[in-house]
Amino acid sequence: MTDLCNKISVSFENDCITLSGLSNFVLSDIFDCGQCFRFNKMKDGSYGGVAYGKYIELSQAGSFVKIKNTEPCDFENIWKDFFDLDFDYEKCISDFNFDKTLTAAAKFAGGIRILHQEHWETLCSFIISQNNNIPRIKKIIETLCRTLGDAVFTDDNGNTYYSFPTAEKILEAGEKTIYGYKTGFRAKYIIDAAKKVVDGTVNFKEIEKMDTDGAIKTLCSIYGVGPKVASCVLLFSFRKYDCFPVDVWVKKILKKYYPEFPGKEYFGQYAGIAQQYLFYYERCQSGVFLN
DNA sequence: CCACAGGTGTGTC
DNA sequence: GACACACCTGTG
Numbered sequence A: 001m002t003d004l005c006n007k008i009s010v011s012f013e014n015d016c017i018t019l020s021g022l023s024n025f026v027l028s029d030i031f032d033c034g035q036c037f038r039f040n041k042m043k044d045g046s047y048g049g050v051a052y053g054k055y056i057e058l059s060q061a062g063s064f065v066k067i068k069n070t071e072p073c074d075f076e077n078i079w080k081d082f083f084d085l086d087f088d089y090e091k092c093i094s095d096f097n098f099d100k101t102l103t104a105a106a107k108f109a110g111g112i113r114i115l116h117q118e119h120w121e122t123l124c125s126f127i128i129s130q131n132n133n134i135p136r137i138k139k140i141i142e143t144l145c146r147t148l149g150d151a152v153f154t155d156d157n158g159n160t161y162y163s164f165p166t167a168e169k170i171l172e173a174g175e176k177t178i179y180g181y182k183t184g185f186r187a188k189y190i191i192d193a194a195k196k197v198v199d200g201t202v203n204f205k206e207i208e209k210m211d212t213d214g215a216i217k218t219l220c221s222i223y224g225v226g227p228k229v230a231s232c233v234l235l236f237s238f239r240k241y242d243c244f245p246v247d248v249w250v251k252k253i254l255k256k257y258y259p260e261f262p263g264k265e266y267f268g269q270y271a272g273i274a275q276q277y278l279f280y281y282e283r284c285q286s287g288v289f290l291n
Numbered sequence B: 001c002c003a004c005a006g007g008t009g010t011g012t013c
Numbered sequence C: 001g002a003c004a005c006a007c008c009t010g011t012g
Helices: A027-032 A072-082 A089-095 A100-109 A119-128 A134-148 A167-198 A204-209 A212-219 A227-237 A248-257 A264-286
Strands: A009-013 A016-020 A039-041 A047-051 A054-061 A064-068 A151-154 A160-162
Touching (some): A009 A072, A016 A072, A027 A054, A047 A160, A054 A072, A119 A134, A119 A204, A212 A227
Antiparallel strands (some): A009 A016, A039 A047, A047 A054, A151 A160
């Protein structure tokens, strides 16, 4: 048993980590809110997926979460950070109580954790997401991983899971190949992103150190990356919580609840978390995630 | 056949 | 700057 932040405790047995005492942590909220395209719900209700080259499966019963196929050092080095376990969501939500709509959204979507996903994968995924729908986004990413990624795990049923291909690998495959994976007009965007990441024009280590405005500007130097994609990348993979991605849904929300919206500063330094709560709340209300 | 989906680049005014 | 408009593709 190790003590973590707050009241979370961790135990390990048979390739399984069990977390207990979790709050503001709901697997369906985390994986269905649209921040992540690589984890899928399985028949038994658990979620399986690959991140940082490791395949895990997660199941939840109340404040208990079981992570299958892992070990303590991966939990310490990868998953603790991936699931943002050191961030105090309870306090964040209570700080949102100045706004009625946001409080209602947080009450509904409070199980969301802003994941810390891999940089290149997130950049590439959100380039693919533009003018696209989630099932198709997932399918394209799946094809990329299956054809250009590395096999990282095969389960008892013979299903093999793959890592997300590196920028080098995608560059090597070329635009024509990527286009063949149904990426459409985004193929040239993906290639430009890969080029800039490989040659260092876009340097993730430096982006980490930049303030949000500088980081957005840098990412927007990639052909086909605009403020929406840049904000998603910075929020979902660089943990820049003040990023506030504005897409058609957020536009709808702002029009509906905040006709005189003064700007993202209204929500404060955790505007990105507010955005996720509002986004997920509104989308679920409209029934988009009911499939 | 047509509209639409978690945007962005381009051309026009 | 603030607009339309096209853009690959699958689905309804």
